[in-house]
Amino acid sequence: MATFAAYTVIGLSLGGIFSLAALGIVLIYRTTGVLNFAHGAMGMFSTFVAWQVFYGWSHPFWPGWFSTFLAVVAGLIFAAAMGLLLELSVFRWVRGREPVVKAVITIGILLALQSAASLIWHNNQYHLPIYILPQQWVLSVADVPIGANSLVIIGAALGLAFGLGAFLRYTGFGRAMRAVSDSPTSASLWGVPVGRVGAVSWMLGSLVAALAGILITPFINFDTTSLTLLIIDALAAALIGGLVSLPLTVLGGFVLGLLETYPTIWIQSIGFPRLVALIVILAVLVVRNPRGFSVAAK
Amino acid sequence: MFRLLGALLAFAVLARIPVGFDVGFKFDAALAVIWAFGLLSLVLLTGYVGQISLCQATFAGVGAYTAGMMVSSFHVDYLVAVVAGVVAAAALGVVVGLPALRLRGITLAIVTLGIALVFDRYVFQDHAFEWFTGGTGGWRVSQATMFGLQMDSSAHLMAAYLVLLGLFCVVAVLLVNLHESGAGRRFRAIRDSELAAATMGVDLTRYKLLAFGMSAAIAGLGGSFYPLVAGSVSPQPFWLFTSLQFAAIAVLMGVRYVPAAALGGAFMAFVPDVLTRYGHGAFMGHAYEISYDWFQVAVGVLLIVQLIALPDGVWGDLRRRFRHAWSSVGMVGGRRVKVA
Numbered sequence: 241m242a243t244f245a246a247y248t249v250i251g252l253s254l255g256g257i258f259s260l261a262a263l264g265i266v267l268i269y270r271t272t273g274v275l276n277f278a279h280g281a282m283g284m285f286s287t288f289v290a291w292q293v294f295y296g297w298s299h300p301f302w303p304g305w306f307s308t309f310l311a312v313v314a315g316l317i318f319a320a321a322m323g324l325l326l327e328l329s330v331f332r333w334v335r336g337r338e339p340v341v342k343a344v345i346t347i348g349i350l351l352a353l354q355s356a357a358s359l360i361w362h363n364n365q366y367h368l369p370i371y372i373l374p375q376q377w378v379l380s381v382a383d384v385p386i387g388a389n390s391l392v393i394i395g396a397a398l399g400l401a402f403g404l405g406a407f408l409r410y411t412g413f414g415r416a417m418r419a420v421s422d423s424p425t426s427a428s429l430w431g432v433p434v435g436r437v438g439a440v441s442w443m444l445g446s447l448v449a450a451l452a453g454i455l456i457t458p459f460i461n462f463d464t465t466s467l468t469l470l471i472i473d474a475l476a477a478a479l480i481g482g483l484v485s486l487p488l489t490v491l492g493g494f495v496l497g498l499l500e501t502y503p504t505i506w507i508q509s510i511g512f513p514r515l516v517a518l519i520v521i522l523a524v525l526v527v528r529n530p531r532g533f534s535v536a537a538k
Numbered sequence: 539m540f541r542l543l544g545a546l547l548a549f550a551v552l553a554r555i556p557v558g559f560d561v562g563f564k565f566d567a568a569l570a571v572i573w574a575f576g577l578l579s580l581v582l583l584t585g586y587v588g589q590i591s592l593c594q595a596t597f598a599g600v601g602a603y604t605a606g607m608m609v610s611s612f613h614v615d616y617l618v619a620v621v622a623g624v625v626a627a628a629a630l631g632v633v634v635g636l637p638a639l640r641l642r643g644i645t646l647a648i649v650t651l652g653i654a655l656v657f658d659r660y661v662f663q664d665h666a667f668e669w670f671t672g673g674t675g676g677w678r679v680s681q682a683t684m685f686g687l688q689m690d691s692s693a694h695l696m697a698a699y700l701v702l703l704g705l706f707c708v709v710a711v712l713l714v715n716l717h718e719s720g721a722g723r724r725f726r727a728i729r730d731s732e733l734a735a736a737t738m739g740v741d742l743t744r745y746k747l748l749a750f751g752m753s754a755a756i757a758g759l760g761g762s763f764y765p766l767v768a769g770s771v772s773p774q775p776f777w778l779f780t781s782l783q784f785a786a787i788a789v790l791m792g793v794r795y796v797p798a799a800a801l802g803g804a805f806m807a808f809v810p811d812v813l814t815r816y817g818h819g820a821f822m823g824h825a826y827e828i829s830y831d832w833f834q835v836a837v838g839v840l841l842i843v844q845l846i847a848l849p850d851g852v853w854g855d856l857r858r859r860f861r862h863a864w865s866s867v868g869m870v871g872g873r874r875v876k877v878a
Contacts (some may be wrong), residue, residue, distance in 0.1 A: 267579065275644045275647075275648075277647075277651070285796065303759065330842055330846070333846050334846060337845075338643075339643060339644050340590060340643050340644060340647070341845055341849075343644050343647055344590075344786075344789055344845060345841070345842050345845050345846075347592075347782055347785060347786055347838075347841070348786055348827070348837070348838040348839070348840075348841030348842040348845070349838060349842065350782065350834045350838070351779070351782055351786060351834050351835075351837055351838035351841070352834070352837075352838025352839050352842075353780070354834070355830075355831035355832070355833075355834035355835045355838070356831070358831050359831045359832070359835070413629065416631070453859070464780075469655060469659075471651075472651060472652050472655050475648050475651075475652075476652075479648070490780050509660065509664050509665075509666070510659060510663070510664075511656070511659035511660025511661070511663055511664050512660060512737070514652075514655050514656045514659045515656050515660055517652060517655075518649075518652035518653060518655070518656050521648060521649060521652050522637055522649065522652075525637070525640070525641055525645050525648070525649060526637050526640050526641070538790055
């Protein structure tokens with residue numbers, strides 16, 4: 241029972257990461273119509289930037305919390321800048337093209353970012369985590385230790401889902417983003433700044449991807465490929481939400497995290513969770529074939 | 539007739555080129571044909587039928603592992619191993635085609651990406667599939683015979699290359715002919731609009747599964763020669779990023795054109811090797827070293843630029859320019875339109 245509970249904590253943390261990554265995908269897909277296969281790669285690159293600041297450039301006499309803060313801020317700023325740059329230099333020019341063409345472009349970005357990262361940081365496996373909160377902070381609920389960092393992930397996923405939801409619903413710019421996601425043409429006729437909406441969603445999406453990447457570092461041995469390949473789990477979670485709904489996406493992320501973690505109690509295999517993700521994707525797409533998807537897939 | 543002559547001419551020219559180069563380049567030449575098979579499978583699947591797939595390297599890998607298993611475990615003739623590899627790949631292709639019956643576009647891309655990842659991280663690497671993958675070291679194919687002749691990897695590289703090239707020319711001509719045939723017309727109808735094709739009586743189930751099976755068989759045909767050429771099989775050449783590179787390079791070179799596959803295969807095999815061989819030295823006092831990763835960066839950037847600037851791919855653009863130039867050459871000395 242204790243194992244089960246411990247795995248539940250791990251599963252929920254992992255699910256929080258999937259949710260965060262998936263939120264960015266859904267946000268970008270809804271407002272710009274780009275299904276971003278490079279989302280994992282973008283998160284990976286920003287994570288490595290944060291990691292570089294933390295382990296490479298921090299002064300040993302700085303207090304730990306300051307280095308962490310600096311690293312996270314640097315990673316997030318870099319992510320936002322990268323999102324903006326991609327929108328301005330690439331996606332602004334293909335706005336009218338078919339969704340498949342845009343998706344293939346993101347595959348080009350994935351390849352370029354992944355190898356650029358392995359050029360800079362090489363193909364080593366790193367286990368040098370960035371702890372947002374001290375590792376010693378552990379909450380014990382009925383003898384099950386829950387790390388503070390797990391709680392941060394779960395909280396960030398839930399908070400962002402509802403925060404983004406509220407932002408889209410109650411602010412003027414959020415309304416503009418929803419208008420663009422319904423129809424860019426009619427939104428622009430009403431004076432909605434379609435270009436600026438695209439730029440902001442790319443910055444936000446990229447930021448959330450970076451957050452997911454930085455938060456996962458305490459939980460896995462990471463290298464340039466493993467973070468890039470988070471994309472498949474994130475896509476699975478996003479598909480559960482039909483690529484539209486933010487709360488369902490987060491729910492999907494948590495469910496997927498648990499589904500991928502429980503089998504590892506019995507099956508010692510690195511690859512088996514990938515099979516779980518594929519089965520979830522197939523189940524969502526083929527069996528359920530969500531309505532929301534056909535609306536969004538314009 | 540022209541096509542047959544063209545294929546024969548291409549075979550005669552290409553067969554001579556690696557002679558006189560060292561073993562490394564001969565290996566690249568054989569590898570180029572294997573990759574070209576992978577790209578050709580995308581010409582059929584994406585260019586003709588309009589189905590996107592990000593798991594072509596998986597099909598090639600299944601072909602390679604099946605052939606390696608047949609040779610290492612059952613000591614069969616390599617010809618039998620190739621046939622087994624093609625059949626296994628085609629079977630997997632049909633299975634992958636099943637979800638594709640209900641999906642198209644981006645959703646199909648997601649599913650095939652997931653399949654590529656499952657094979658990359660699970661099937662090709664897990665202990666549960668050691669009977670298929672030969673364990674962590676993969677299969678070592680040191681003794682292989684084809685038609686009873688010894689086909690050792692390093693000494694008989696040219697023989698393997700010639701067989702591969704011959705097969706490629708045959709499949710390429712068949713694919714060009716398929717484009718105009720009845721099945722090819724149905725394939726193109728599916729590409730343009732599945733709904734319209736179904737309305738006109740095209741059996742979508744049959745032709746989509748056929749396309750996936752044929753495409754996987756083509757990729758598997760190339761892949762099943764990999765153990766012969768490289769001497770061993772490992773997961774690395776058939777991992778997810780090869781699949782992504784297949785998709786990227788096929789689109790980059792022009793996914794609707796059969797010759798673009800050959801161009802892309804050569805690009806994919808030679809450029810990284812030339813870069814790693816000669817791409818190091820010193821420039822203005824700074825030592826530099828160009829590794830394989832630069833190739834993948836270049837592929838990514840070129841793909842983005844191509845999709846924005848030349849939607850029909852490199853070969854498509856060259857072809858259009860050539861036709862344009864040719865038609866203006868034809869105008870010289872021809873019928874002149876008198877003005878006034």
